[in-house]
Amino acid sequence: MSTPNQSRTETPLLSLRHLKKSFGPVHAVNDVSLDIYSGEVIGLVGDNAAGKSTFLSLLTGYNLMDSGEIYYKGRPVTVKSPRSSRQELKIEMIYQNLSLAPDLPIWQNLFLGEEITFAGIFNNRRRMINESQRVVRELNAKANPTDLVGTLSGGEQQLVAIARALLFSRELIIMDEPTAAISVAKIDEVLKLIRHLKAQGKSVLLVSHRLEDILTVADRIVVFAHGKIKQIMENRNISLEDLVHAMFDRTPEEEVKDVH
Numbered sequence: 001m002s003t004p005n006q007s008r009t010e011t012p013l014l015s016l017r018h019l020k021k022s023f024g025p026v027h028a029v030n031d032v033s034l035d036i037y038s039g040e041v042i043g044l045v046g047d048n049a050a051g052k053s054t055f056l057s058l059l060t061g062y063n064l065m066d067s068g069e070i071y072y073k074g075r076p077v078t079v080k081s082p083r084s085s086r087q088e089l090k091i092e093m094i095y096q097n098l099s100l101a102p103d104l105p106i107w108q109n110l111f112l113g114e115e116i117t118f119a120g121i122f123n124n125r126r127r128m129i130n131e132s133q134r135v136v137r138e139l140n141a142k143a144n145p146t147d148l149v150g151t152l153s154g155g156e157q158q159l160v161a162i163a164r165a166l167l168f169s170r171e172l173i174i175m176d177e178p179t180a181a182i183s184v185a186k187i188d189e190v191l192k193l194i195r196h197l198k199a200q201g202k203s204v205l206l207v208s209h210r211l212e213d214i215l216t217v218a219d220r221i222v223v224f225a226h227g228k229i230k231q232i233m234e235n236r237n238i239s240l241e242d243l244v245h246a247m248f249d250r251t252p253e254e255e256v257k258d259v260h
């Protein structure tokens, strides 16, 4: 197994090698290799149609790759489905729309599809509520496990989605535009949660068009363009201008001019 990042000696949580996925003539992901380490936050950026979502879908099992290899802690894994991504790669994907059921209480949302049962038959409601209480408290949320998700604020709903990752001991949390649908006041809370996950040794892959969020929390920034990784930047003293330049080869002023 070749390593694109020679500077670190520990075994990566995930090693991705030469991932490829095409849709007809479109090479959406074209020979992407990346190491993801435990306890790091990676920001994923790129222009529209750069291939970010397709790349993530190969990790979460929603699309099957045409070729390439994925190693979990050095062991080769074939991702066959979303379930195998969750169970074998320990990935939790948090979508922009959060994919929560508003009419169900927090505890049922947390255990949806992965219920704790008595001998595989009856749901163990009491245990699921207790476990939910534990993770909700760990995240310093004020909500109760029996509260309906639909009654929670956008920020609290984020928390429920993140609590799922803690509950099932996922190791990589992928967040797709987590700050797009919430108020500016709540953005800091989400960034705080990302730091909390990192402090727990979890890895976070953060996709966001809010580059200031990426610059605030990411350890490394991966720039996608035309289905490939164009650049991997250590997030040290990077300015917004540097990042925009890496993404578009243009200055932010030129970007703004183009938008108007």
Ligand SMILES: Nc1ncnc2c1ncn2[C@@H]1O[C@H](COP(=O)(O)OP(=O)(O)OP(=O)(O)O)[C@@H](O)[C@H]1O
Pocket (backbone or CB within 6 Å): 023, 026, 027, 028, 046, 047, 048, 049, 050, 051, 052, 053, 054, 055
């Ligand atoms: N299911 C699909 N069928 C056909 N083409 C697809 C499919 N999914 C993605 N593509 C194409 O693959 C390319 C990469 O798209 P992708 O959604 O991965 O980019 P992205 O970087 O996530 O873009 P955005 O930031 O706009 O969401 C695009 O040209 C897109 O049209």
